[in-house]
């Protein structure tokens with residue numbers, strides 16, 4: 001392995017891409033075992049046991065694919081197959097993915113590695129896997145029909161290339177792409193720098209933005225949906241099913257966010273400002289970074305940002321498109337703020353007896369309402385915090401920064417205990433005379449018993 005690494009260093013990246021023939025004799029060992037994951041628990045980072053040292057990533061509600069070394073080559077085995085994914089406790093989705101889950105397992109390797117990825121197709125139709133953002137030979141790029149023939153059901157293809165640069169990349173299906181992406185065939189691909197000190201952080205989180213259109217009460221995504229998705233997910237999970245980002249105070253933290261949905265997502269993190277340090281094109285030089293509190297992740301793009309976790313607390317992190325922090329919803333519910341729901345409801349019920357007036361005082365009631373839902377459906381606005389209902393869904397989680405956590409603790413540390421005098425409180429003194437609103441049409445109707 002040492003010989004091969006130094007050979008690559010001497011030849012440089014351009015020459016490496018042409019050196020495939022050197023590796024062909026290593027194929028004698030057969031195909032590596034395909035690891036399988038049967039649940040959506042966030043797995044502890046997979047610490048490297050040999051070779052270059054690096055801080056492994058934590059995929060929220062996900063895992064990293066183990067590899068084996070074969071004569072200096074890192075070998076992985078992905079199996080494209082139908083999977084059952086728990087999107088949140090109480091909701092299962094029937095998706096297509098890799099090795100038992102959607103998204104597929106995260107692939108982690110090191111700059112300079114030679115890798116060999118076996119892809120076995122257990123789907124009912126052909127597929128191909130594209131390595132999004134990775135510099136590689138054209139025939140390894142994974143576009144069905146362009147780079148190589150489609151991988152037919154039951155067949156296994158081998159992708160093999162050198163990782164010539166570090167960064168955050170993705171992989172996804174590039175055969176019958178619209179259907180297979182809508183079904184969840186995607187994953188993240190992290191290449192760590194060969195210099196263990198370069199861009200090193202203490203905690204490194206991974207989020208794949210994906211979206212599904214699954215009708216309430218059903219299990220299968222509607223694959224012909226173009227833009228009107230109803231489940232906005234991180235790693236095929238929706239809040240309250242998304243684990244928190246747990247960080248020990250003063251740790252240097254990185255969050256890598258890839259977007260394989262059909263729209264952009266402005267990811268906003270409370271309590272901090274941060275710097276974008278990496279795109280899927282590469283690392284951003286220090287002098288070119290600027291401070292942000294929201295980072296827009298373009299379609300088909302990745303942004304990684306970093307911060308020093310100096311502010312203790314529970315900090316919301318979410319997509320700032322507010323309909324992306326809601327679960328499957330009735331998009332056709334009319335705005336009823338200001339309507340006298342009682343008399344209006346009685347009139348509508350004469351023609352539609354099942355009608356229930358919603359939202360005359362806003363929609364916040366939906367967060368705590370005990371409403372009968374179809375099976376396999378998560379409420380539109382849900383989740384509980386230490387002070388009441390969170391009224392969130394979809395792309396939402398919490399960054400939890402605590403003093404003195406063990407370096408390998410990623411589980412919920414309990415809600416933040418705010419120091420005395422640092423929580424917003426109710427005013428119980430006199431109130432000034434209210435100024436009359438100039439637009440009474442937007443005010444909620446007076447409730448019985450109110451002045």
Ligand SMILES: [Cu+2]
Nearest residue numbers: 265319321324
């Ligand atoms: Cu969004």
